[in-house]
Every structure is written in C-alpha cells, then in structure tokens.
Amino acid sequence: MRVAWLTHHIPRVEERPSALLPGKYAGGAERNNDYMVQAAPDHVRVDWIDAHEWEQALDPAYDRLVITGTDKLTEPAMDVLASRTHVVWVQHAQHRTPAKARLFRGARRFLTMSRLHMAWEQEWTGRADAFIHSPVPPTQIAPGSKEPFALFAGRAHPAKGKIQARIWSRAHGVPLVELENAPHETVLEHMARATYFVHLPKERDACPLVVIEATLAGCQIVTNSNVGRLEPGDPAQVLSEQPPRFWRIVEETT
Numbered sequence: 699m700r701v702a703w704l705t706h707h708i709p710r711v712e713e714r715p716s717a718l719l720p721g722k723y724a725g726g727a728e729r730n731n732d733y734m735v736q737a738a739p740d741h742v743r744v745d746w747i748d749a750h751e752w753e754q755a756l757d758p759a760y761d762r763l764v765i766t767g768t769d770k771l772t773e774p775a776m777d778v779l780a781s782r783t784h785v786v787w788v789q790h791a792q793h794r795t796p797a798k799a800r801l802f803r804g805a806r807r808f809l810t811m812s813r814l815h816m817a818w819e820q821e822w823t824g825r826a827d828a829f830i831h832s833p834v835p836p837t838q839i840a841p842g843s844k845e846p847f848a849l850f851a852g853r854a855h856p857a858k859g860k861i862q863a864r865i866w867s868r869a870h871g872v873p874l875v876e877l878e879n880a881p882h883e884t885v886l887e888h889m890a891r892a893t894y895f896v897h898l899p900k901e902r903d904a905c906p907l908v909v910i911e912a913t914l915a916g917c918q919i920v921t922n923s924n925v926g927r928l929e930p931g932d933p934a935q936v937l938s939e940q941p942p943r944f945w946r947i948v949e950e951t952t
Contacts, residue, residue, distance in 0.1 A: 701744045702755035705767035707731045708746055726907035727789035733833040737941035773797035780804030784951045791818050791902035799823050806951045812905035812926030833941045834910050836934035841916030842890035849892035851877040851885045862898035889915035896920040
C-alpha cells in the first residue's frame with residue numbers, strides 16, 4: 699500500500715527561528731510524524747509530501763492520502779483535498795478557518811491527539827472521529843533515581859509557560875531546572891531524575907510529547923486545563939497501542 703503523507707511537519711535539518719528547536723525536529727509534531735511513519739507496517743510505503751507540493755498527493759498511484767499538517771496549506775488547496783483525503787490527523791489545536799472546517803468534515807476520518815483535543819475541534823467543526831496519541835516509543839525513557847527538583851523543558855516560546863513554571867516553583871519551594879531548546883537527550887536525562895515536571899502553557903496544547911515523556915519518566919506532572927493527556931492506564935501500554943490503531947484506521951478507511 700502506498701501512502702501520501704502530506705504535512706509541513708517534516709523532520710529535517712534547516713535554519714529556524716529560536717521559537718523552534720534546532721536539529722532534525724522543529725518541535726513535537728515533527729517527532730510525532732516521524733515516529734508514526736517509522737511504525738508503518740512492512741507492506742506500507744510512505745512518501746513525505748510538503749504542503750507547497752500538495753498536488754503530488756493527488757497522484758492516483760497512492761492508495762491513501764494522510765494529512766497531518768494544515769497551517770501551510772492554502773484555502774483553495776484544502777477545498778480540493780476535502781473530498782479526496784482518507785485521514786486527517788491534526789497535531790495541535792487548530793486555527794479556525796472555513797476551509798479547515800470543510801477539510802475536516804470532508805475527510806473520511808478526522809483524528810486528533812487526545813480526548814480533550816477532540817472536544818476542542820468538535821466545538822467548531824461538529825466532528826472529530828477519534829484520537830491517536832503521540833506514538834512515543836515506551837522504552838525511550840524510564841524513571842531514574844529521583845531528586846528534589848522540578849523540570850521545565852520546551853521551546854523558547856512564551857506560550858510554553860516558562861514564567862508560569864517559575865511562579866509555581868517559587869510558590870512551592872521546589873528548585874526549578876529550565877531547559878529551553880535543549881538537546882532531546884539532555885531533556886530525557888533530566889526527566890529521569892526530576893521529581894516534578896511543570897508544563898503550564900498559556901495556550902491549548904493538544905497532547906504534548908514532553909508531558910508524555912515525563913509521565914514515562916515517573917515525574918509528578920504539574921499542568922493545567924490547557925493540556926491534553928494520555929488516557930488512563932499504564933502509560934507504556936497505552937503508547938504501544940497507538941501505532942497499530944492508527945495504521946488500522948488508515949488501512950480500513952477507503
């Protein structure tokens with residue numbers, strides 16, 4: 699089966715502003731996409747297609763069309779794609795435009811990142827079929843020997859809540875380690891040792907990868923109502939179920 703994977707969340711090394719991460723992944727959405735593509739069944743071939751090349755995704759040689767990024771698609775492009783898309787899997791709370799609403803309603807399956815994220819998109823589209831969490835490999839991180847500090851880790855963007863993390867830290871008398879635009883390996887190493895992970899964003903965050911990783915690391919999560927979370931249960935088990943669910947939806951959606 700050939701899949702056209704249409705998105706601007708493509709993992710690649712390029713020059714970026716400081717609000718995005720350096721290296722292969724600009725943010726969590728790029729990592730989510732890469733994880734899911736890598737988890738595709740052996741009989742599935744996935745071709746990455748950038749948003750500005752969206753017409754390539756209409757090639758009849760593709761058996762399925764999956765869209766995971768909408769922000770760089772033009773409104774005319776979304777109108778064309780609306781009746782031809784098999785699966786839309788949005789990575790963050792969406793900016794609400796008429797063309798996006800038509801794309802989401804027209805797609806054969808419309809997926810979000812968490813139960814809360816699904817509710818947000820239903821508010822304005824009247825539709826969201828299911829949610830698929832970020833397919834973080836459950837073995838990526840495990841709890842270490844915990845130390846009495848809290849961790850903030852994220853992009854250098856004011857919406858990520860660094861100031862709110864500082865306020866929480868001072869109010870609770872807990873030392874705060876701040877890792878902004880830090881290498882992924884450094885973040886995971888600190889998560890393994892941190893007692894708390896503080897994520898208090900000022901904007902809606904669909905199901906942040908860093909919170910999932912901190913949960914796997916055994917941190918006590920300090921967050922707010924802007925944050926979508928994993929479903930209840932053993933986190934490793936919940937995460938291991940995500941790629942098979944996603945690819946089953948893709949294959950069954952015709």
